[in-house]
Amino acid sequence: MAKVLTIAGSDSSGGAGIQADLKTMMAHGVYGMSAVTALTAQNTAGVAAVQEVTPEFLAAEIDAVFEDIRPDAVKVGMVASEDLILVIAEKLREYDAKHIVVDPVMTATSGAELMEKGAEAVLREELFPLAELITPNVPELEILSRRKIRCEKDLVEAARKVWQEAGVNVLGKGGHLGGTANDVLVSAAGIRWYMGQRIDNPNTHGTGCTLSSAIASNLAKAYGLEASVELAKDYLTGALLDGLDLGQGSGPLNHGFALDGDFFRQ
Numbered sequence: 515m516a517k518v519l520t521i522a523g524s525d526s527s528g529g530a531g532i533q534a535d536l537k538t539m540m541a542h543g544v545y546g547m548s549a550v551t552a553l554t555a556q557n558t559a560g561v562a563a564v565q566e567v568t569p570e571f572l573a574a575e576i577d578a579v580f581e582d583i584r585p586d587a588v589k590v591g592m593v594a595s596e597d598l599i600l601v602i603a604e605k606l607r608e609y610d611a612k613h614i615v616v617d618p619v620m621t622a623t624s625g626a627e628l629m630e631k632g633a634e635a636v637l638r639e640e641l642f643p644l645a646e647l648i649t650p651n652v653p654e655l656e657i658l659s660r661r662k663i664r665c666e667k668d669l670v671e672a673a674r675k676v677w678q679e680a681g682v683n684v685l686g687k688g689g690h691l692g693g694t695a696n697d698v699l700v701s702a703a704g705i706r707w708y709m710g711q712r713i714d715n716p717n718t719h720g721t722g723c724t725l726s727s728a729i730a731s732n733l734a735k736a737y738g739l740e741a742s743v744e745l746a747k748d749y750l751t752g753a754l755l756d757g758l759d760l761g762q763g764s765g766p767l768n769h770g771f772a773l774d775g776d777f778f779r780q
């Protein structure tokens with residue numbers, strides 16, 4: 515069985531962060547493991563509190579995983595502070611981790627800030643060089659590229675700028691653009707669009723976490739980068755199409771929409 519580690523924050527409401535990642539991994543038939551960077555007291559309407567772990571504790575979590583069950587792929591999500599980013603980079607280098615997907619989480623769907631101002635510079639210098647792919651959404655890509663993104667042409671140009679400057683493959687996600695839900699991959703192989711059907715569903719809490727964990731799961735199963743993104747996009751679309759409607763704000767997806775068989779039926 516392929517093994518995947520998520521290094522991310524916990525979302526008490528279960529729709530994003532570690533919880534979304536582990537559900538996504540299970541749905542992909544891979545063995546999921548986690549190193550928690552922070553606890554968030556969060557629900558579909560907002561983030562009430564954040565409690566970070568210490569750098570020493572995060573290092574111990576990553577050591578515990580790598581020394582025993584070596585992951586085939588690693589997804590990095592919410593990392594709020596520079597000290598924690600530095601620990602992750604050091605440990606991933608130490609263990610020569612493969613297939614690293616970095617989702618540069620900066621704000622929650624509900625609008626709450628999930629990363630210290632300025633930490634993106636450390637992310638870029640320390641973590642991007644280790645990554646096989648980064649998956650910024652529109653606001654994150656605007657910060658990373660220092661450009662305004664209003665349309666798909668802006669999206670691909672900003673993604674290409676970050677690819678050139680940071681030397682990392684970039685999946686620019688178009689979820690925030692409205693109208694379409696197309697994402698663009700800029701890599702050494704060129705530019706590839708993933709055309710998504712825009713689903714009329716306001717419940718998009720955790721879409722980014724889900725997509726990046728699905729990509730990491732597919733990479734762990736030895737799919738190539740382009741196929742991993744394509745399969746992940748299909749999974750995300752299915753989870754949104756399921757139409758789960760929970761909570762008072764932007765609700766979570768149904769990560770288990772494709773789990774079938776008698777065992778799962780009531």
Ligand SMILES: Nc1ncnc2c1ncn2[C@@H]1O[C@H](COP(=O)(O)OP(=O)(O)OP(=O)(O)O)[C@@H](O)[C@H]1O
Nearest residue numbers: 623651687689690695711712713718720721722723
């Ligand atoms: N309404 C929608 N219909 C279909 N696909 C969507 C919709 N909204 C977002 N997506 C897709 O979801 C994926 C995640 O993109 P998005 O831009 O929402 O990420 P994000 O803002 O990082 O997510 P989050 O912060 O909620 O975890 C992309 O593949 C995007 O195209």
Ligand SMILES: Cc1ncc(CO)c(N)n1
Nearest residue numbers: 523524525530531592622
């Ligand atoms: C813990 C956590 N990670 C990521 C996101 C972004 O969706 C969130 N809302 N919460």
